[in-house]
Amino acid sequence: MTFWWGREDISLANKQAFLQAMLEFDDRCSPENFYGLRALENAALALRECPDLAQADEIVARLLAQGLTPVGGNSNQQKWATELLAETHRPPVVQALLKILQTTEDDRVYGRCCQWLGQWGQGFPQAIGVLEQQLALHGQSSLRFAIASALILIDPASSPGVATFLTALRPDQKDYSLALQTLAHCGEGNLLVIKALLDLLSPKLSVLHHRQVLQCLEVVGKNQSLVIARVLQKLRLYPPGAFLCQMAESLERIDPGNPTALVVLQRHIQADQPLPLRKQAIYSLGEVGVPSPPVVASLADLLMAEEDVFVRWLIVSSLAKIAQGDPTRSPP
Incomplete structure (x- = not known):
């Protein structure tokens, strides 16, 4: 049927008449109008093949009504509607989302629309314009992060979007973690x-804040040469302590297999290091979870010589985590 909508030998009027019949269909045999929803699904796919259909706004409005149901609504229908909105003709979807942003008073709906605009708004300059206007209106609200996120996803160089986060990236800001x-x-x-x-x-x-910044970098900077070089530089400059172990742990996640991370952590598990630093380094080796023979041997040797019960427990815990990540380990 999808190909039928793209046929040029069938008039637009006939296509619209057929589409209208689908939109009006009621199966009268189920409370949710199951087959009526299947007809709506076909209508959404038809719009992708024939974007000039007059019922475009109605189709999108019905899908949004299904996708933006209240908390506790039918999650399967929400997922179904979201998938169709992603597949159908994009311009009426973006226009409808921008209209909702400017009219809704429901923060949950507002945030969901921002999320969808971030996914589907690339190539629509009007989306950037409306989002920037909304950012100016909600500059002191937690909604500003949802708006700024959509702006950055649509336009990575968006100055207002990036600036919103940079302003919040100070530990004295209450929305620091959310940012x-x-x-x-x-x-x-x-x-x-x-x-x-x-x-x-x-x-x-x-x-805590140092850990949060590193966790964010692990995602946004994975395999980025700039991040790897700067983290290596900081590893050389940082004094021994929890920060150093955090940095080495994150380096392994950003650049898997980087030898410096494991060397730094191995150096700080030795018995001549301060006890708090040793505990942190042992824990970090387990969090990294790299099945490196030298690391496993170092921890095993340390376990045999260690007298502190808590440190022994940390070593066993880290060895177990490393074993879970070892592809050569035999299944139990």
Whole structure:
């Protein structure tokens, strides 16, 4: 049937008449109008093949009504509607989402529309314009991160989008953690974001905030040469301590197989190191989980010589995590 909608020998009027019949179909045998929804599905696919259909706005509105159902609604229908919105003719979908942004008072619906615009809004300059207007209106609201995220996904060089996050990336800001979590979603490979995060890394941060920045970098900067070089540089400059272990742990995630990360951590598990540092390094080796023979041998030797019960427990825990990530390990 999909090919039928693209046939040029069938008039647009006949196609619209058939489409209208599908939109009005009611199976009268199920509360959710099951076959009526299947007709709506065909209508959405028809719109992709024949974008000039007059019922485009009605089709999109019905799909959005299914996809934006309240919390506790039919999750299967929400997923179904979302997949169809992604597949159908894009311009009426984007226009409808922009209209909802400007009219809804439901924060959940607003955030979902921003998420979809980030996924489907590339190539639509009007989407950038409306989102920038909305960002100016919601500059002090937590919604600003959803808007800025959509802007960055549509236009990675968006100055207002990036600036929104950079302003929040100070530990004294109450939305600091939320900003980092959102950046991890929208900033992958974005050099502006990556440079800002690298500049933010410092031993002056709290251990928690330092960890959060690194976790964000692990996502947005994975396999990025700039990130690898800057993290290696900081590894050489950082004083021994929890920050150093965090940095080595993240380096392995950003650049899997990087020998420096494991060497740094192995050096700090030795008995001549301060006990808190040894604990952190042992834990980090388990979190990295690389099945490296030298690492396993070092931990095994340490286990035999260690007298501290808690440290022994940490070693066993890290060895178990490493074994789980070893593809050569025999199944139990």
